[in-house]
Amino acid sequence: MIGVADAMRMLSEAGAIIIVVANETGGISRRSLLTSGGIAALGTALAGCAPGEQVGPDRVADAVRPVAPMGEHQAGISRPAAVQPHLILGVHDVDGDPASVLARIGESIVRLTSGEHPALAGIAPGDLSMTVGVGPRLMRQVDADGPGTEPLPAFPREDVDERHRGGDLVIQVCASDPLVPALALAGVIDDVPELVERWRQCGTRGPSVEVHGTHSAPRNVLGFVDGIAAPLTDDELAESVWIRHRATAGASILVVRRMEIDLAAFRRLPVAGQEGVIGRERASSAPLSGGEIGDDVDLQAKSPDGSYMIPVDAHVRRAHPRPAGVPLMLRRSYSMDDPLGLLFVSYQAELRTFTQTMERMSESDALLDFTRTTATGTFLALPGFDAQHPLGSTIFGAS
Numbered sequence: 001m002i003g004v005a006d007a008m009r010m011l012s013e014a015g016a017i018i019i020v021v022a023n024e025t026g027g028i029s030r031r032s033l034l035t036s037g038g039i040a041a042l043g044t045a046l047a048g049c050a051p052g053e054q055v056g057p058d059r060v061a062d063a064v065r066p067v068a069p070m071g072e073h074q075a076g077i078s079r080p081a082a083v084q085p086h087l088i089l090g091v092h093d094v095d096g097d098p099a100s101v102l103a104r105i106g107e108s109i110v111r112l113t114s115g116e117h118p119a120l121a122g123i124a125p126g127d128l129s130m131t132v133g134v135g136p137r138l139m140r141q142v143d144a145d146g147p148g149t150e151p152l153p154a155f156p157r158e159d160v161d162e163r164h165r166g167g168d169l170v171i172q173v174c175a176s177d178p179l180v181p182a183l184a185l186a187g188v189i190d191d192v193p194e195l196v197e198r199w200r201q202c203g204t205r206g207p208s209v210e211v212h213g214t215h216s217a218p219r220n221v222l223g224f225v226d227g228i229a230a231p232l233t234d235d236e237l238a239e240s241v242w243i244r245h246r247a248t249a250g251a252s253i254l255v256v257r258r259m260e261i262d263l264a265a266f267r268r269l270p271v272a273g274q275e276g277v278i279g280r281e282r283a284s285s286a287p288l289s290g291g292e293i294g295d296d297v298d299l300q301a302k303s304p305d306g307s308y309m310i311p312v313d314a315h316v317r318r319a320h321p322r323p324a325g326v327p328l329m330l331r332r333s334y335s336m337d338d339p340l341g342l343l344f345v346s347y348q349a350e351l352r353t354f355t356q357t358m359e360r361m362s363e364s365d366a367l368l369d370f371t372r373t374t375a376t377g378t379f380l381a382l383p384g385f386d387a388q389h390p391l392g393s394t395i396f397g398a399s
C-alpha cells in the first residue's frame, strides 16, 4: 500500500484529473491506482478526510475531483472545466529573490492541493487550484520587453488607490469548499514571508447554466449568465490564451479588475432595458439578435425598423472580439458581495486582447455607466511546473 499523499503526487506528476467514487478503507494499492477504480478510490480518500484517516462509505457524498497542480499549464486557467464556485484572489509585492519565492510557492501549492499542508487544518482540499502570476516589475528584471512586462494602462471610470494598482504577484485560489481558498492562501503566506500583501478579494459563482455540450457558465450579480462566449477547445486555447514565446511558453496574461456595480441603478431599468445594456435576454441568455444561449451574437442583425437588434452601446457589441480585432479572451470572473460587483478575471495570450477590448468599451459601453473599478492589475500567469521544473524556473532560473 502507498499513502494518499504519495498517490496524489504520482497522479499530479502525470498531470491527471481524477474522478472519484467510494472506497471502504481509504487505502490504495499501487496496482489498483492504475485502474479507474483505484483512481476513484484515491479521490474519495482525499475528499472525505485528512491524509491517513480512514474513509467510510458514508462519505460518498463528499466526492470531488482533485485538480492536478502540475502540468504544461498551471491549474485554475482552463482546468477544471467546471470552474469552482469559491475564490480568493490576493495581490502581493515580493521582498526577496523571485526564483526562490516562486519555487517555495510551488512547493506550498503541491502540499496544499494534496491535503498535506497544516494550514488546511485537516479539511480536504477537494478541487482546490492555485494559479500564480508575476507582475511587470519582476518580469522586466529578466527581459526588458518580453510578455508580461507591460503594465495595464489606466482607463475611464477608475477610482483606484495606488496600493490597488499593479503589484508583483497574484495568487488566484479557487475551490468548491468555501473554507478552503482562504486557508490555502494563508498556507502560502505562512511559507513565504517575502510576500507583502497589497489587497485581496473574495468571490463566488452561482450554479452554472448549460451553454452547450460540456460548456456551462454561472449567472452574475446582475442576473445575467456570464462567460458564455469563451475559447474552449485546445486549438482555441492555443490561439487565444497560451503564450508560445520561449521561456514563457505555456504561460498566459492575466488581467484582474475589481468592478463595483451600482446594482440599485441597474435594477431601476426595466428588464428590457437591462437586456439592451447587455445585448442578451436575461431569462434565456439568448442573444437579442436571436438564436439560443450557445449562439454567437449577430452584430449585423436589424429589426424591421432598421435599428440594430443588438443596441450600438450593448456590452456584447462593444466587447465583441471581431470589431476589436483581437482573439476571444478566456473570462473567469466571480461575483462579489462586498463590495457588490464583479471581480473580472481574464486570461489571454497578449495584453492587447484586453486593452483593445477595454478601449472599445470605454468609448460607449452602456454597462460601464454602472461600474467603478477600484483595483486593477496584469500579471504573467506562469507556465506550468513539475517536480523537475520548479514554479517560475523557466523564467527566473532555479533558486
Ligand code: HEM
Pocket (backbone or CB within 6 Å): 220, 222, 224, 225, 226, 227, 228, 229, 257, 259, 261, 278, 280, 297, 315, 316, 319, 320, 321, 329, 342, 344, 354, 357, 358, 361, 367, 371
Ligand atoms: C461589471 C463588469 C462586467 C459584467 C457584469 C459583464 C457581463 C457580461 C455578460 C453578461 C456577457 C454576455 C454573456 C457572455 O458571453 O458571457 C459578457 C460578455 C462579454 N464580456 Fe463582459 N462583463 C463585464 C466586464 C467586462 C470587461 C471589463 C471585459 C473586457 C475588457 C468584458 C469582456 C466581455 C467579452 C469579450 C464578452 C463576450 C462578447 C461576445 O463575444 O459575445 N466584460 N459580459
